[in-house]
Amino acid sequence: MxxxxxxxxxxxxxxxxxxxxxxxxxxxxxxxxxxxxxxxxxxxxxxxxxxxxxxxxxxxxxxxxxxxxxxxxxxxxxxxxxxxxxxxxxxxxxxxxxxxxxxxxxxxxxxxxxxxxxxxxxxxRWPTGGVWDQPQSRLALFISYRRQDSRETVGRIHDHLRQAFEEKHLFLDADSQTAGEDYRIVIGRALERADVVLAVIGTRWLTVTDREDRRRLDDAEDMVRIELETALERNLLVIPVLIEGASMPGPAEVPPSIRPLCYRTAVPVRPDPDFKNDIERLVVTLRVSQEHQPGGAAIKV
Structure with missing residues (x-):
């Protein structure tokens, strides 16, 4: 059985x-x-x-x-x-x-x-061969997300990922930035060290607006847009992570500079009771990507 x-x-x-x-x-x-x-x-x-x-x-x-x-x-x-x-x-x-x-x-x-x-x-009867039985990976991950869209779910994802990957190689803006720093410089520095970018997309990712009711994604200074533009320009592996039943945005729905994101294969992470199983699949996907990199994990220092 x-x-x-x-x-x-x-x-x-x-x-x-x-x-x-x-x-x-x-x-x-x-x-x-x-x-x-x-x-x-x-x-x-x-x-x-x-x-x-x-x-x-x-x-x-x-x-x-x-x-x-x-x-x-x-x-x-x-x-x-x-x-x-x-x-x-x-x-x-x-x-x-x-x-x-x-x-x-x-x-x-x-x-x-x-x-x-x-x-x-x-x-x-201990489950062996699972993703959590393996040593922590040194793959450098950058998690891109909108706080208004997916903050709580991203927190759960981060908590699980740091069990499979070394925490010092995980970039999450809330934990990785210091007060007073220019976020553009911080993002650029983090992406220089990143191997993979996880673009977390929830149901409001496209539609979040600023105080003047303008769509944030249409703002050239939008932090999420800058993160993805930089990652795509540097030809990093960008994996869309769809949460809470979100769908991939269409090319016509996003600025031209990040349209390549729309053609990337996405990984869904559903709510409980499927959350843990989906996280395990995400970890497996990331470890497979690590194996395909030259020399295993090309950690940049």
Whole structure:
């Protein structure tokens, strides 16, 4: 039976939540065990502290790595499982040696073994070969968009892309410009380093107007128009990204200087529940474009 990407995402998300819950529970259990063992030998207390802290720290790190789709999350998961099994063995021994605290160590042991079994099951079935399992790419991306048209969606796209591409090679105007800088100079400098330009087009991309009710795209000083003109003049790879059901503009609808954009093959990014699948396709498209460049990714410095 084939498991859908959405089902895999749900399974991994639950494992992340369970891991973070285990981290919190281990801290609480450690505190409770130390209270019960206040008169015990120092060696026993240190075993409890070491075991509880190891489980808590590793499980928390694992949960966060899954949430952030880090490439080494699966390897970390196997380490967490090993720590959980080892700690369960130590606590089972303590339950036998310290009868008055047997209930807390017994419950802790059962909890650790249950988590280790569930985590092992998920790790064995971990989706491999996906775009998020690969190392981050150094492809330099420039994201062109209109804030009035697609700001929120672009934010989501950017958040996902920085999991697959090194963030220092992603240009998003809101994050990449400093107050007081001439945006034309900033754009030109960023495009000099860019390998690919993503032209994000929403349903209002063509029709957004200025304060005088003139279409922004008809203004020669329009930032989006300057971005695309510069990218096309420099013969960069420009990929239209259609969001929220938008269609590609026709050549007659845009200024002559950016009409070549209308003939570029577009990549749709639909709203949920298709958003993640479409983002994965976009990442695959970008990585394929990287492979077709001389020397892999022609990062410009």
């Amino acid at each position: 084939t498991v859908s990407p959405g089902a895999r995402d749900v399974g991994l998300r639950r494992l992340a939540q369970l891991s973070i819950l285990l981290a919190v529970a281990s801290l609480l259990a450690t505190a409770g065990a130390l209270i019960l063992l206040s008169n015990a030998a120092a060696a026993g207390q240190w075993i409890v502290i070491a075991g509880g802290a190891s489980v808590s720290a590793s499980a928390f790190a694992f949960g966060v790595m899954i949430s952030l789709r880090k490439t080494r999350a699966r390897q970390t998961g196997f380490v967490v499982v090993a720590i959980a099994f080892l700690t369960a063995g130590l606590f089972a021994l303590l339950a036998y040696v310290v009868p008055e605290a047997a209930w807390i160590f017994g419950a802790w042991t059962i909890g650790l073994l249950a988590y280790a079994a569930l985590a092992t099951h998920r790790l064995v």
